[in-house]
Every structure is written in C-alpha cells, then in structure tokens.
Amino acid sequence: xxxxxxxxxxxEVHNPSGILYGRLEGFRLSELxxxxxxxxxxxxxxxxxxxxxxxxxxxxxxxxxxxxxxHQLALATDAQLIEADNVFEGERVSIGDGALxxxxxxxxxxxxxxxxxxxxxxxxxxxxxxxxxRARAAAEGHEAVCVSHQLPIWTLRRFLEGKRLxxxxxxxxxxxxxxxxxxxxxxxxxxxxxxxxxxVSSPKVTGA
Numbered sequence: 001x002x003x004x005x006x007x008x009x010x011x012e013v014h015n016p017s018g019i020l021y022g023r024l025e026g027f028r029l030s031e032l033x034x035x036x037x038x039x040x041x042x043x044x045x046x047x048x049x050x051x052x053x054x055x056x057x058x059x060x061x062x063x064x065x066x067x068x069x070x071h072q073l074a075l076a077t078d079a080q081l082i083e084a085d086n087v088f089e090g091e092r093v094s095i096g097d098g099a100l101x102x103x104x105x106x107x108x109x110x111x112x113x114x115x116x117x118x119x120x121x122x123x124x125x126x127x128x129x130x131x132x133x134r135a136r137a138a139a140e141g142h143e144a145v146c147v148s149h150q151l152p153i154w155t156l157r158r159f160l161e162g163k164r165l166x167x168x169x170x171x172x173x174x175x176x177x178x179x180x181x182x183x184x185x186x187x188x189x190x191x192x193x194x195x196x197x198x199x200v201s202s203p204k205v206t207g208a
Contacts, residue, residue, distance in 0.1 A: 001140060001141050001185070001186055002141070002183065002184065002185060003136050003139055003140050003141060003142065003143070003144070003183075003184045004142075004143040004144070004181055004182065004183050004184070005132050005135050005136050005139070005143070005144045005145075005146060005181070005182045005184070006044070006049075006143065006144065006145045006146065006179045006180070006181045006182075007132070007146050007148060007153045007156065007157075007179070007180040007181070007182065008040060008063065008064075008067075008145055008146065008147045008148070008177070008178070008179055009147075009148065009149065009150050009153055009174055009175070009176060009177060009178050009180075010029070010033070010037075010055075010057075010059040010060045010062075010063040010147060010148075010149065010176070010177070011029050011030075011032070011033030011034065011035075011036035011037045011040075011059070011062075011063050011176055011177045011198070012029065012030045012032045012033035012036060012176050012177075012201070013027050013028070013029060013030060013033060013059050014027065014028055014029065014030040014033070015027060015030075017092070018092055019090055019091060019092055020086060020088050020089055020090070020091055020092070020093050021089065021090070022083050022084070022085070022086045022088075022089035022090075023057065023082060023083050023085065023086075023089060024089055024090060025057075025058070026058065027057070027058060027059055028058050028059060028062060029059055029062045029063065033059070033062075033063070033176070033177075034062070035198075036063075036176055036177035036198040037062065037063045037064075037065065037066050037067075037177065038066050039177065039197050039198045040063070040066070040067065040177050040179070040197050040198060041066035041067045041069070041070045042070075042197075043179075043195075043197035044067060044070075044071075044145065045070050045071075047143050048142045048143050049067065049071045049073070049139075049142070049143045049144070049145055050071075050073070050138075050139045050142040050143065050144070051073070051076070051135060051138040051139040051142070051143075051144040051145070052064050052067050052068050052071070052073050052075055052076065052144070052145045052147075053075070053076040053077065053078045053081065053131070053134075053135055053138075053144065053145070053146050053147070054075060054076075054077055054078070054081065054146070054147035054148075055077075055078070055079075055081040055082045055083065055147060055148050055149060056077050056079055056081075056082060057082060057083060057149075060081070060147040060148060060149070061075070061077070061147075063147050063177065064145070064147045067145055076138075078131050078134065078135075078146070080127040080128065080130055080131040081128070081131050081146055081147065081148040081149075081152065082148075082149070082152075083148075083149040083151070083152065084118055084119045084124050084149070084151045084152055084155075085118050085119040086117060086118035086119070087117050087118060088117060088118075112166060113166040114166075115166065121155050121165035121166060122159075122165060124151065124152050124155045124156070125155050125156055125158075125159035125165060127152075128148070128152050128153070128155065128156040128159075129156060129159070129160075131146060131148075132146065132156070132182060133187075136182075136184055136187070150172060150174045150203070151169075151172075153174050153180050154167070154172045154173070154174045156180075157174075157180055157192060160182070160189060160192060161192065169203060170203055171203065172203040173194060173203075174203065175196045175198070175199070175200050175201040175203075176198060176201040177196075177197065177198035178194065178195065178196045178197075178198070179193075179194070179195045179196075179197065180192065180193075180194050181193040181194070181195070
C-alpha cells in the first residue's frame with residue numbers, strides 16, 4: 001500500500017529585526033509567506049491528502065491553513081514537529097554580527113557535531129521520524145502533509161539517507177515552503193523526493 005508523507009517547511013516569517021526566533025511565540029508569516037502557503041496549497045490541490053498536521057508554532061499553523069481549507073480537513077498538531085531548541089533564540093547570529101562575537105556565548109560553540117548550542121541532531125531526527133510514522137499511519141493509502149521547520153526537516157532527511165547529521169547550514173536543501181516527500185510501500189520507505197513549489201530561497205538568510 002502506497003502512502004506519501006510530505007514534510008512542508010513553513011513560509012517566510014515576518015522578522016524585521018533579523019533575529020533567530022526558534023521556538024519563540026508571536027512570529028507570524030509575512031505577506032510573502034502567506035502567498036507561499038497559498039502556492040503550496042494550489043500545488044497539492046489535486047493530491048489525495050487526507051491528513052494535515054503541523055508544528056504548534058504560529059508560522060507552521062498558518063502555512064497549513066490553506067491546505068486544510070482546500071481539502072476540507074481538520075488541522076492536527078504534533079509537538080514533535082517543532083523547531084529545534086537553540087540557546088541563541090532572540091539573538092542576532094549573522095556572521096560578524098551579534099551573539100556569536102560575544103565571549104559569554106563561546107562555551108556554547110565548542111562542539112558543532114552535537115551541536116553544543118542546541119538540541120542534539122540525533123534527538124531531532126528521532127522525534128521527527130516518530131512524527132512521520134504517525135502521519136503515515138493516519139493517512140495510510142493516501143497522502144499526509146506535516147508542516148515543520150528547516151533544521152528538523154533537513155536533519156530527518158540526512159538521517160534517512162544515512163548521512164552524517166552535522167552539516168554546513170548554508171548547504172541545506174530545504175527552501176521556504178518546500179516539500180520533502182517520503183514515499184512508503186506499506187511501512188517501508190522507498191523514496192525521498194524534493195520539490196520547491198514556491199521557488200528557491202537561500203539557506204544563508206538568518207531567521208527566514
């Protein structure tokens with residue numbers, strides 16, 4: 001039995017201060033992000049989507065809205081789809097700017113392989129995998145959409161592809177409003193596909 005679970009990254013966020021917002025409350029989609037959510041909903045309009053679930057954060061819930069409306073479904077929430085925890089939440093972290101230049105933060109940077117500044121990559125991968133299999137079971141024989149965040153989706157993909165979990169964040173293939181789609185034959189993962197219905201966005205943009 002074929003089931004597809006689409007991992008959807010949320011759309012662009014209104015973030016005029018350019019901070020790393022992480023799990024902070026109150027960060028909504030920008031006008032562009034709202035348009036991106038509509039584009040993805042149009043892209044999936046003809047798909048056999050029977051289950052939509054999102055991270056509890058506002059930007060993910062708002063991205064899911066048009067898909068829920070177009071398929072006349074109820075939106076579920078799964079806390080395991082949330083953004084990765086990060087000690088730099090609320091800070092500006094661009095290169096040569098803000099928190100990373102402060103000596104008080106250097107102890108948090110000692111181990112990029114874990115990483116030492118936030119939730120361990122392996123923990124992210126495991127919780128995301130659990131969310132994927134719950135969505136697969138809920139949509140068995142059809143398609144599910146899970147709305148999450150860039151780092152969790154990219155970490156999950158690398159885990160499933162058998163790649164090391166630490167990586168260069170500037171090289172993530174997970175644009176805003178992109179779909180990382182996992183195809184299952186019964187409970188076995190047989191393919192991973194990637195599409196960008198709303199176009200390419202740079203992984204180098206902090207807080208996007």
